[in-house]
Amino acid sequence: MTIDLSPAASGSAAPAVLPRELRSLPTPELIADDAQALLAARRLAEAFAPDAALRDRERRLPWAELDAFVASGLWGITVPREFGGAGVSNGTLAEVTATIAAADGSLGQIPQNHFYALEVLRVGGSVEQQRFFYGRVLAGERFGNALAEIGHKDFKRRTRLTREAAGWHIDGRKFYCTGALYAHWIPTLVVAEEQGRDVTYLAFVPRDTPGVTVTDDWDGFGQRVTGSGSVQFDYVRVEPEWVVPFQASFERPTTIGPLAQIIHAAIDLGQARGAFEAGLKFVRERSRPWIDAKVERAADDPLTLAQFGDISVRLRAAEALLRRAGRFVDAAQAQLTEQSVAQASIAVAEARALTTTASLDAGSRLFELAGTAATLDGLGLDRFWRNARTHTLHDPVRWKYHAVGNFYLNDKLPPRHGAL
Known part of the structure; x- marks a missing residue:
């Protein structure tokens, strides 16, 4: 390669x-x-x-x-x-x-x-x-996304698919469109009126279609080059064969939600690993030991050793939960039932809860253990925490704990959507 x-x-x-x-x-x-x-x-x-x-x-x-x-x-x-x-x-x-x-x-x-x-x-x-x-x-083409919309307190989708005799077209505006900037196709959540109600579809829109405007206006302090900005659709033509049923996939048990979430958990796990390795390298090579430790190397400071040990244990636990979650999603894909999908969703939620805290903790404690010199802007070590803090806000971890507790205590199946 x-x-x-x-x-x-x-x-x-x-x-x-x-x-x-x-x-x-x-x-x-x-x-x-x-x-x-x-x-x-x-x-x-x-x-x-x-x-x-x-x-x-x-x-x-x-x-x-x-x-x-x-x-x-x-x-x-x-x-x-x-x-x-x-x-x-x-x-x-x-x-x-x-x-x-x-x-x-x-x-x-x-x-x-x-x-x-x-x-x-x-x-x-x-x-x-x-x-x-x-x-x-x-063949090498990549998909982005135009799923989320902002400017409203509800989660109602307002980007519409209109079917006319002259052809189908899409109008609307999306944000948090990670990857759309780099995409050949932009899968877009749209609603179409059917028998007096709105039904949701995923329309695959070619990036170069007239009327598609991708704006690089993502200015979050983390995940800075994900291209998670805006996409505008102005009377954008779309072929019927590019439109895939979406709502129906959440009216029955499927693994769409668990698969989405296990990737999010993996991103957070990666952030934690990156911060942990960066912290190890800095302490080995550049940090000074605290005077009361009475050692020559920061890597021999007993309190620093204990802190790195604690981070490592939490990181390994997150890895184990993520591997376990992967097996549950595999099982649900092999045999789709209400229970298998619920178990997959809960297993992924458990992993997501721990990868969230592991990524934030590793990114923060990097500075506590490495010392003031680690904050120099040219090193860019703050990116691990900024990236973790930004990405872990994708959906609130507090609701992961709620879903897990409700499942085990009350036999309540988790909701079917892409955020669990």
Whole structure:
């Protein structure tokens, strides 16, 4: 696998509004199995890590890194085997995500909704839709997302799909559109009126369709280069065969929600790993021991040793819960029932609760243990906490604990939506 991350390929920060000038990639490598996927992720992470702080500090959009990411074949690893993909386990998908996120939190998050869209296709798409879109992914095309809307206190979707004799079209505005900036296709949540009520669909919109405006206006203090800004749709034509049922997939038990959440948990786990490793390196090489420790090296300070031990234990526990959650999601995909999906959702919620606290804790205690010198801006060590704090706000962890407690105490099945 050749990884070209030269400055000329990467470029500088993109303008506010980007045309579709996406690179034409060679056909990606075909990942054969889980072991190959994990190996590819480790190799990419080694290439991505050195300039992660620079990309974060300068908000340098990772075009070259994404090209290498896609060329590795990793964006196609959840395509089912019958359609030419590796069909890896959910544990492997989570570990691949965590490995990349440990190197660069933004790069770990950008494909999250790409894999989400692939699962929506697997669950609700027709065989023809699956064959077409899986083929596009294996050819190197990537999906973004236009799911969320802001400006209203409710969660009602206002982006509409209108069906007319002259053709179907979409109008509306989305935000938090992670990956749309870099995408060939933008899976978009839309509502269409049917028999007097609104029904939700996922429409796959080509990035270069007239009327699509992707604006790079994400200015969060973390996950700075995820491209999580706005997408505007002004009378955007869409073909009927690009529209996939969505609402129906949540009116019955499916693994769309658990799969989305296990990737989020993996991103947080990766952030925790990255902060932990950065803290170890800094304390070994640069920190001074506290005077009362009466040791020559900070790495021999007994209180520092205990703190790193505590972080490590919490991190290993989060990893174990994530692997366990992957097995539950695998089982639910193999045999969909109310109970199997509920168990998968709860297992993922348990992992998400712990990966959330692990990522925030590791990012914060890095400075407590490394000392004042670690706060120098040029080092960029604050990015681990900023990234973790930003990403863990995706959906509130307090509701994970509520769902878990309600499941075990009252036999109450968790809600079916993408946030649990």
